[in-house]
Amino acid sequence: MEQGHCHDLLNSLSEYIDGELDPQVCALIEQHLQGCEDCRVMVDSLRKTVYLYHASSGPTPVPEGVRQRLYRCLNLDEFLGK
Numbered sequence: 001m002e003q004g005h006c007h008d009l010l011n012s013l014s015e016y017i018d019g020e021l022d023p024q025v026c027a028l029i030e031q032h033l034q035g036c037e038d039c040r041v042m043v044d045s046l047r048k049t050v051y052l053y054h055a056s057s058g059p060t061p062v063p064e065g066v067r068q069r070l071y072r073c074l075n076l077d078e079f080l081g082k
């Protein structure tokens with residue numbers, strides 16, 4: 001198990017939502033998810049959260065461009081609509 005690595009990944013995801021994550025880190029996240037069940041579960045719940053943000057009519061919690069990059073990073077294109 002690589003708990004520390006997973007923790008870094010979670011931090012990176014938060015940074016990514018804040019719009020500060022390097023695209024290289026995005027690739028690392030994808031790579032890690034392929035081998036880590038725990039983080040896939042985590043991303044799945046993030047996916048639901050992001051989807052709720054997307055579906056809500058309230059203020060957008062993150063800039064549109066950042067959100068689009070996050071969706072693409074997490075293979076959430078389906079939620080982008082177009």
Ligand SMILES: [Zn+2]
Nearest residue numbers: 006036038039
């Ligand atoms: Zn992990």
